[in-house]
Amino acid sequence: MKTQVAIIGGGPSGLLLSQLLHTKGIESIVLERKTKNYVLGRIRAGVLERGFVELMREASASERMDAESYVHDGTQVSFGETMFRIDFDKHAGHPVIVYGQTEVTRDLYEAREKANGKIEFNVEDVVINDAKSDAPYLTYTVDGEDRRLDCDFVAGCDGFHGVSRQTIPTEVRREYEKVYPFGWLGILSETPPVNHELIYSGSERGFALCSMRNENLSRYYIQCSLDDNPEDWSDDAFWDELKRRIPKEAADKLVTGPSIEKSIAPLRSFVTEPMRWGNLFLCGDAAHIVPPTGAKGLNTAASDIHYLYNGLREFYESGSREGINAYSEKALARVWKAERFSWWFSSLMHRFPDQSEFDLKMQIAEIEFLRTNEAAQRAMAENYVGLPY
Structure with missing residues (x-):
């Protein structure tokens, strides 16, 4: 087989790139390791930046999103019993x-x-x-049958454990990583959200997040030890701990119920450079990972897709390689800003095992500064809703 762009990975990044290319008449084939049902069964975050929303509209895939999504003009931040709102509309527009x-x-x-x-x-x-050549190709198997796919370009949207990043020689790529000494225990429950906006809550017992999927489906998280297992936590134990970590006004309104999904996610920051090697381009988790604080994972992948899609579009429309040549530099410039925001917000809201009393006082002072300073709130709002592409 032959196509113009071979896309490895059938998650949202690969699908979005394929659909955007289709709107410009550019052919692509997506290769996915799992089944469609497996991909759709993965539980992930649901906060979308404005840039991602516009890409979905450009891809002609936004009809249900526009009809059913929830618009959030702000978010709540708390520590102890103090809770305040960051107004996105006011500070970021x-x-x-x-x-x-x-x-x-x-x-x-x-x-x-x-x-x-x-x-x-x-x-x-x-x-x-032959990723460094003008005629790269993929070999793979499906149900034991050997196949080959020739293409002009390869988009690696296959995640951290995929083949794409590993294809770039170790002497070429440089990797940066920070592993956090805790995880997030998350549950999904068929209960109404405790608040119409997300609540990011810090406490002396650790971090908690109150989120939602819709008016009858809620997603909650608490900071936990990496040694924990989801089976260690009964539903009652989770709800009791969550109530201890959020302000009383929220805890009193919390509607609890049986969990329908429970899992623990580790937290890490990771970036690989460069994001391009010849005609191979890395996108999303194949190139970078952020801690979930601030919901930048999918949104940062979307910005990669924006730069790659426009570079490929420019190449096929005019023959110019300017966009694809600048892809790695442009994508990484925005990635590192998202990494900084996720690192800052994670550091602000979590308790760390080696945290001293001085460190805790600084954390509280930083939260108080955010609560009382409009410039700090504006900086947070601009980063949360998404920096421009």
Whole structure:
């Protein structure tokens, strides 16, 4: 087989790139390691920056998102019993929207299927060949059958453990990483959200986040030890601990119920440079990971797709390689700003094992400064709703 752009990874990043290219008449084939149902079964965050929303609209995949999403003009931050609001509309002029990543992925699958887009599932043993040449190609297997896909460009949207980043020689790429000494225990419950906006809560017992998917589906998190297992936490124990970490006014309104999903996610910051090697381009988790504080993971992947899509569009429309040549530099410039925000917000809201009394006082002072200083609130709002591309 032959195509113009081979896309490794059938998650939201790969699907979004494929659909955007389709709107410009550029052919692509998506290779996915798992099944469609497996991809749609993954539970992920649901806060979308304005840039991501506009990309979905440009991809003609936003109809359900525009109809069913929740517009959030702000968020709540608390420490102890003190809670205050960061007003996105006032300080940044834009909201974010809440719309589950699973629903984003479902909409993109529907758009690709409607357009007869080519997606191969259960793909194994992918090898990227001749990425530095003008004629790269992929070899892989499906159900034991060997296949080859020739292309002009390869987009690696296959996550941290995928083949794309590993294809770049170790002497070429440089990796930066910070591993946090705790995780997030999260549950999904068929209960109404405790608040119509997210609550990011710091406390002496650790961090908590109150989030939602819709008016009857809530997502809650508490900071936990990396040694914990989800099975260690009964639903009652989780709810009791959550109530201890959020202000009483929120705890008193909390509606509890059985969890329908429970998991622990580690926190890490990771960036690899460069994000391009020849005609291979890394996107999303293949190139960078952020802690979930501030919901930048999917949104940072979307900014990669923005730069790559426009670079490829420019190449096929005019023959210019300027956009694709600048891809890594442009993408990384924005990635590092998102990494900084996620690192800052994580450092602000969590308790660390080696935290001294002085460190805790500084943390409280920083939160108080954020509560009382409009410039600090503006900086947070601008980063949260998404820096411009």
